[in-house]
Amino acid sequence: MSLCELKAAQSAMYLIRRYAIDEQSADALLQWLKPYEDFTYRQVGDWQALAGLSLKKSMLPKASSQYAQDLIDKMVLLIKEELHHFYQVLEVMAEQGIVYEKITSSRYAKGLLRHVRTYEPEAMIDKLICGAYIEARSCERFAKLAPFLPQRIADFYISLLRSEARHYQDYLSLAQQIAQADISERVAFFGVIEAELITTPDADFKFHSGVPQ
Numbered sequence: 001m002s003l004c005e006l007k008a009a010q011s012a013m014y015l016i017r018r019y020a021i022d023e024q025s026a027d028a029l030l031q032w033l034k035p036y037e038d039f040t041y042r043q044v045g046d047w048q049a050l051a052g053l054s055l056k057k058s059m060l061p062k063a064s065s066q067y068a069q070d071l072i073d074k075m076v077l078l079i080k081e082e083l084h085h086f087y088q089v090l091e092v093m094a095e096q097g098i099v100y101e102k103i104t105s106s107r108y109a110k111g112l113l114r115h116v117r118t119y120e121p122e123a124m125i126d127k128l129i130c131g132a133y134i135e136a137r138s139c140e141r142f143a144k145l146a147p148f149l150p151q152r153i154a155d156f157y158i159s160l161l162r163s164e165a166r167h168y169q170d171y172l173s174l175a176q177q178i179a180q181a182d183i184s185e186r187v188a189f190f191g192v193i194e195a196e197l198i199t200t201p202d203a204d205f206k207f208h209s210g211v212p213q
């Protein structure tokens with residue numbers, strides 16, 4: 001699950017680097033994420049050292065873009081929250097005596113992103129819609145799982161709901177704002193793909209997987 005939080009931060013970071021900020025800001029963003037990635041992918045560092053790491057520089061929008069500031073504001077907040085979730089997951093794991101193990105990602109996000117159109121701004125709009133589905137589905141799964149979990153973990157899941165719910169709304173409203181046209185058809189299109197990913201048999205059992213085989 002900590003991997004989901006890191007992936008969420010990474011994809012938000014990718015979006016602002018690709019679409020909204022100047023190069024120096026992009027470097028500062030990568031530096032911010034690096035200790036988390038080192039820990040996750042290279043087993044470098046101590047998870048406790050990840051507490052309260054913050055972004056050292058304010059993000060400057062690319063001059064050419066009208067939506068850039070809004071994208072930056074929403075995504076920087078989202079990254080902060082996801083990195084905090086990441087830390088919280090490690091904290092809960094340590095309490096429960098669970099050792100951190102590297103895992104691969106499930107088919108879910110890849111399965112959605114495969115259908116992103118290849119030209120702009122449609123590609124960006126599609127990525128934002130995918131982001132909204134991923135966040136909304138996490139939100140739903142936290143809520144559904146909580147009643148079956150030990151109190152400490154249930155409380156933690158419930159504490160995540162509020163920010164995950166805002167994340168999906170932020171993604172959707174950005175998609176809407178950038179499209180400047182009705183996106184409901186595209187939302188429905190990804191809805192069909194998303195439904196298939198979560199309702200069909202899936203050999204890989206992860207937070208976002210389909211029906212366990």
Ligand SMILES: [Fe+2]
Binds near residue numbers: 160
């Ligand atoms: Fe999260």
Ligand SMILES: [Fe+2]
Binds near residue numbers: 082135164167
């Ligand atoms: Fe989230």
